[in-house]
Amino acid sequence: MAEPLLAVESLVKRFGGLVATDHLSLAVEPAELHAVIGPNGAGKTTLIAEIIGELGVDEGRIRFDGHDITHRPTPVRSALGLARSFQVTSLFPDMSALDNVALAVQAHSGHSFRFWRDARADASLRDPAHDVLAQVGLGPRADVLAGNLAHGEQRQLEIAMALATKPKLLLLDEPMAGMGTEESAQLVTLLKSLKRRFTILLIEHDMDAVFQLADRITVLVYGRAIATGTPDAIRANADVRQAYLGEEEE
Amino acid sequence: MLTNRRFVAVASFLVLLALVPLLARFVGGEAFWIKFATRVMIYAIAAVSLDLILGFGGMVSFGHAAFLGVGAYAVGILSAEGIANGFVQWPVAILASALIAAAIGAISLMTRGVYFIMITLAFSQMLYFLGVSLTAYGGDDGMRLANRSRFPGLIDLSGDVTFFYVVLAILIGALVAGHRLVNSRFGMVIQGCRSNERRMRAIGFPTFRYKLAAFVISGVMCGIAGALLANLTAFVSPSEMHWTRSGEIMVMVIMGGMGSLFGPVLGAAGLLVLEEILSSHTQHWQAILGPILVLLVLFAKRGLFGLIDGKSAEKPAGLTGHG
Structure with a gap:
């Protein structure tokens, strides 16, 4: 199998006593739409900041498109083909x-x-x-x-x-945040049209959207990836149900 | 993006301006009107230079008069040292303004908002007091120049009408250059910085160097206005660098219309004409000028130039001013 486009390998980030990222590994394959979900405080925002280079890491490596970018500044990562959309809309x-x-x-x-x-x-x-x-x-x-x-x-x-x-990899940071049902549906349609043409890492709260769109889903809990798999596999996963989906459905 | 209406307004204003020496002959007081119109155009160049960074770049420089002073003193000091040749004086004025703008900009642009305003103000006051302390060059009283810059073999500036047209040509040059600049790739970057600098950095622009370049370009343009000012009156004094002068240039920009390039020309004309009319009636003319400015800012948010369109331009909802 070809090398993944983005490989996060055993990443660790500590804020004092708090381990925000705990030996987290994640691979995004070319042309895949990979979603990351997790309850609040699971470390999703931290993960984005680490991938984009706004936050340094304590241990582990990040490889992107054949380059070790663990210690490269944000503009270099941007030049290598890593693009993000902001969670809070930031336009001119x-x-x-x-x-x-x-x-x-x-x-x-x-x-x-x-x-x-x-x-x-x-x-x-x-x-x-x-x-x-x-x-x-x-x-x-x-x-x-x-x-x-x-x-x-x-x-x-x-x-x-x-x-x-x-970009070679599009990092979407909660694009559905604050959207109405209709607007979300429009955005899902848009993301479906971009799927396959771009490799996308989608960080998202909206479960419906994630399960509709993703090829694979990684579930974060307390900075750890507790499961990675297809939407069906994630739905069936007992750990995930207990740690996350169960809570939401109650 | 000049609308037709605006283009007609700009063209007719400039044509009218070009006719001032002829018109003045019929009105009487020829020498006064020509000098007055020349002064308006020189301040217009300074105001246009400030608009480049204030209106388009969102950099509120409250010390722009410093560059008027640098340009004027470059001419004045060389003249006092016996170098009256304009081929030396003017390039030195440009170079000095560029260097000082680079130094002031490099430090000031590390700050933002109110701090930027205060630092540019502080630098200009430093230069003002430097001027005051230059006793060899007139100190507080300023100094008289023996003559205007000499351009042997090119042009004789000693005639007021000739000098008037030279200044007019430089003003038009500044407007054309400014228009190209703000619509170029560089100009788009500067406007992007005004709109959302954090986003500019995120999409990969190293914003500092672009803002510094804009600051230097603006400083040079203002320095040229300073060199012209020294030539107009054949007199150089620290008062050109006083912070109230910086304030006047800013009022010209705001009154005329920020971010419109030509607006500041109208602002310069408006302010100086008002000052001239009001001060001939009462010595408390500023008490009348103040309320007029308040009304302008309240009811013509886009300044005098904005009135020409008749309607206010499309503005994003909820967009407040940016500093």
């Missing part, structure tokens, strides 16, 4: 949706000490930006200011900006 509210995505494209096309040519007439920025907006279903909303988009649309834009950097 006073710029158009298209400008938002074009900036993300620009971020990954060399330095920006170019002072004269009109960036808004630059096909090498605008065309990919239009493409990505169309992919996430925001094509008709390209000229609307990001701050005036509906909440669900802002999440779509957030994902578009991550896609615009042509």
Whole structure:
């Protein structure tokens, strides 16, 4: 079997006496949609920060696309093809949706000490930006200011900006958070359309969405991965039922 | 993104400005009006330079008059040392402004918000007191220049009309360059930093170096305005660097319309004309100017230039000002 795209190997992170990540291992295969679930405080946010490089680790290794990135800074990981969407929407509210995505494209096309040519007439920025907006279903909303988009649309834009950097791995940090049923359903449809074309690591609270979308699911409890498997296997897993799913259903 | 209406407004304003020397001949007081219009344009260049970083980059520099002073003193000191050649004076003014802007920017841009405002203010006051202490160059009283910069073989600036058109050309150059700049890739980065700097870093922009570059460009443009100011009055004094002058430049930007490039030109004209009219009627003219500014800020949030569109531009809901 080919090497996984992302391999988290026996990761440990301690905050004083608290072990936030406890010998956690996780592998994301190319083209897979891998979901991470777990109750509050299971260490999901910590895991993202470790993968993205905002938080150092005490033990273990993170390998990405053949590189050991355990100690590489965030921009380097971004350049290697790791892109994330933010849990709290973080956009350029006073710029158009298209400008938002074009900036993300620009971020990954060399330095920006170019002072004269009109960036808004630059096909090498605008065309990919239009493409990505169309992919996430925001094509008709390209000229609307990001701050005036509906909440669900802002999440779509957030994902578009991550896609615009042509990532090898897309890290989605609770994309459904704070969404209504209808908006969630739209986002699930969007993620289904991205599945296979992108490798996705999805951290999510919404169980329905996770079980609909994921190829494999890893369950985190107290910083440990207690199970990894297909949605069916996870549903049937006794440990998971007891530690997590059971609690939710009560 | 000039709308047609705005383009017409900008073009007619500039044409009208270009006709000032002719019009002044009919009105009378020719010399006064030409000098006054030249002063308006010089402050307009300074205000445009501040708008680049304030309106587009969200960097509230409260010490921009420092660069007026640096440009003016570069010309003044060289002139006092017997170097009247503009081919030397002006490049030195540009280089000095660039170096000082780089130093002030490198330190100030490590801070944000109110701290940035305070640090830029502190630096400009330091330069103000440096000017005051330069007794060899007039100290508190300032010093008179023997003559305007000389450009042998190119142009003779001693005539007020010639100088007027040179300043007009530089103002137009600054506007064109500014327009290209804010719409370039670099400009998009600067505007992205104003909008959400954390996000800019997350998508891979090393924001500090772009903001510093913008600060230096702005400082140089303001330094050029300073060199012109020294030439206009053939006089250099520390008062050009006083914090109240920085405040005036900021008022010009806000009054004219932040982030519009041409707005600050209107702001400079508006403020200086108001000052001229009001101060001829009463010495308490600032008591009248104050309420006028309050009304402008309250009822024309996008400044004088915003009024030309008639409608307020699309603004995102819930977007507050950014510092």
